[in-house]
Amino acid sequence: MNLILLAPDDIEHDQLACVRDPRRLRHLKEVHRARVGDSMTLGIAGGSIGRGELLALDEHEARFALGAMDTLPPPPLPVHLVLALPRPRMLARSLEHATALGVKAITLLHSQRVEKSYWQSPELAPDKIQTHLVLGLEQARDTVMPTVSLAKGFRPFVEDRLPELLEARRGLLAHPEMAQACPRGLEEPVALLVGPEGGFIPFEVERLIEAGCEGIHLGPRILRVETAVTALLARLF
Structure with missing residues (x-):
């Protein structure tokens, strides 16, 4: 640490x-x-x-x-990360990496390709999540704890929660084969949506685009979730 x-x-x-x-x-x-x-x-x-x-x-x-405790923590990224719930070991790394990079709001989302058993994982216990967030803060010399919320239904999230997220944020859906390359050097607030292993299914992509998200890609390579999250955040901000 x-x-x-x-x-x-x-x-x-x-x-x-x-x-x-x-x-x-x-x-x-x-x-x-x-x-x-x-x-x-x-x-x-x-x-x-x-x-x-x-x-x-x-x-x-x-x-x-x-001694004198007079240094401010590093500034947060202007992003709300919406992450389709990864497998437990990948979840731990994704939370730590996102926290170290300055993400302060994370929503874990259910989608068609998320195994239902993942929602029963001990890694979702509040104390386990807290541990991974603390590890990310210790790595980055940060003190401000992110908030993590759970969205166990895809449709309720898209219909009830996503519109509010997009009121003050640019919605970016990271998904292979989207037409637009991931933008660089943004300063505006963003809601970044990242799918599970295998990506969102076509129906989910359609619903997210209809809700106001822009489809973006990182190129032809298919990356693991924690690698994709890190690459996206580094490129966006």
Whole structure:
């Protein structure tokens, strides 16, 4: 982790923080090889970033003296990512990559080619999703947690939720063989829709286009979902 993300419960007062969860302690010891006196990058969840001095580290906790926490997190991308629910292992990577790149709003969508069993995956438990979002924030030195919502019905999403999303955003449907190449260097707000493995079925593509989305492509290569999401976000913004 490139940043130690401090939850409100980690901060004992304005000048002292204490980390006790096993994952972060293990990372401090095994990856950072942290030693008392080290200066490390810390961030307050939902807030600012700064430096802190490691005062103590043992099997149970790490204690930090907080310095000036006066650096703002990196700016978010102006995008709402609508992602057809990937298989569980791919979901974990997609959430981490999208979060690291600055996505702050994610909707996981059902479609015809999404296996119904995916919706029963433990990876959709709130604590699991939270873990992957935190990993993405730590990677990118960010502190602002994305929101993740579930849309288990394609038709209700298109009829009830998509029109609201498109009121203030340009809708872009990433799908192979669309006529328009993915645009570059956008600054306007975007709703980016990415299908499952195998893509959206023709009926779904038609409905999304009818709702106001523009079809775009990344070229002739067929990419895995997490690769496509990363490539699209990098090219768009």
